[in-house]
Amino acid sequence: MALISFLAAAVQAGMPLLFATVGEIITEKSGNLNLGVEGLMLLGAVAGFQVGLITSNPFLAIIGALLAGAAGAFIFAFLTVTLRANQVVTGLSLTILGTGVASFTGQSLMGQVVPEGISKFFAAVNIPLLGSIPFIGPMLFQQSIFVYMGYLVAIAAGVYFYKTRLGLNLRVVGENPAAADASGINVTLYKYVHIIVGGALCALGGAYLSLVYIPSWQENVTSGRGWIAVALVIFSMWNPYKAMLSAIFFGGLDIVGFRIQKFDIAISQYMIDMLPYIATIVVLIAVSAKKSKENMAPQSLGEPYFREDR
């Protein structure tokens, strides 16, 4: 029983990571490395919370978060795609801006709690049939609607990448923009759309934190989860299905320290907190050692595309 409740908690802790990871995968598939995830999550967290507090409407809160993320990502897209600014530097600047805006707007929200209408809406819901499967049911299917939305987003992204024409085009854009351009794909449009959608999803991960996981406002709600999401993208090898498993795994690592303390095991929480990053590095090395095309980063990742440079 303790194990099941731990796993259910791991799913909840992994959800903000999942949204952000899928968002960043979508962004990176178009060949853009957006290191502004942390900033985008914070923007989403504060926008979702603020709108939720004013309107007490969960849908508007979600839309608010999505729009905030989309706006932030638009800045990134405009700078890196149209103005060809360096992606790493732009992403870092976006994090600075997002952190600033969130903590500035959040000043007046300090200590506020999510309105009842919203917290009720996001309370755990048992899915009939699925929820009564032993073991898996209580772990996966007795959760908040927000969590189900996370599953849905990840699966939808997977179907989109691997089963649709548009997804195939997207992968060409990320791997070889010149070839995509030559075959008549609008590279700029693809990059814009996917950076913006990806950014909106990152923001949704932030909104999950402030609206469901915490659910009240505190300074720096994300506390570095945006960076873990960047790591998770690699750990799950740019695959949204694997991202589901790895987000739950990393969510588990996030909470395991506090649970272990009860059992007097002499492992420091800070050592456990290192594990996600070490695991990511191991994956990074393994992927580069194998040199298999399939699990690698999109080939043009981080490089601006300029038609006249070909």
Added chain:
Amino acid sequence: MLRIIKKPEPSKQQLVAIKITAVVLAFVASTVFILSLGHNPFSVYFSMLEGCFGSLYRFNETVVKTIPLAITSLGILVAFKMKFWNIGGEGQILMGAFLASFFALKFPDMPIGLLIPLMIAAGMVGGGIWALIPAFFKARLGTNETLFTLMMNYIALQWVTYLQYGPWKDPNALGFPKIPNFSSNAVLPSVFGIHAGWIICLLLIAGVYVFMKYSKKGFEISVIGESETTALYAGMNVKKITLIAIFMSGALCGLAGMIQASAVSNTLSIEVAGGVGYTAIIVAWLSGLSAPIILLVSFLFATLVQGGAYIQTAFQIPQSAAQILQGMILIFVLGSEFFSKYKIDIKKEKSNNNEDSARIA
């Protein structure tokens, strides 16, 4: 049709003009922002300047904030010159500070003339090794260094957190999680009211400038950055040069960490780096990877941070407002770089063809 075409190399004046336009635009945007908060923008700006230069003490504070930023940016510069995207400055600062602190805490009674050089060496080795790990895998297997160095930041941060809350915790701090203060032998002395880091910083600026411009290794680093194939063709040992350059890069960041731990916080703590590793990336980039300009840009950034802290008390504007300001300036300057590399050509398709045929004729 709107076409974007590459400009020939722009002149120095043009580049400066573009950058200045961007900063002016950013200030216009910030002015609107401050107005929207209901403050007088000019008195806010004035008070920011006052916070930085209003007294000798405040000026010294601004310089103290410039030092780690400039040194770390120099480290980033060396790596970026060879297109090795070292974004692990933050971790390299922490590990440099860690190794330097190890000696500071272990040998508190060593004479200052020995201990400080030992700590400087330790800081450089600590940061250097932390950078060398990703560089090794990059050279061997082509592992992505951007993501690798990023992950190393977090491992370093957790490591120092572990020390601070665990084995190195000061037993005399009444349960407060902090590492004991260094003995006075481990504290970098002051020269003219500011800790000696400023002398190290100026020497390094000159040193890196000369190294990149006039030394063989510096030249090789630039060549590898321009084109690895050219470097290989010219018979350079790319792997070896990569490792040496990245060790240097990390060593500079580690030295910044040692200076912060020794002179500013007098101990090791998780705040030793405080985001400097990330800001330094931006500084290095905005400086166009030029050592002397890094000094200027670092100083401007330090002004923003110091001034931002000051307006918090003077106007009750939260410090995050300064962060927003910083973000806006960055975005404008980043966007402006486009106009130094490209120009937009508005032409009708037809006349374009005519021009082509005219050229052929």
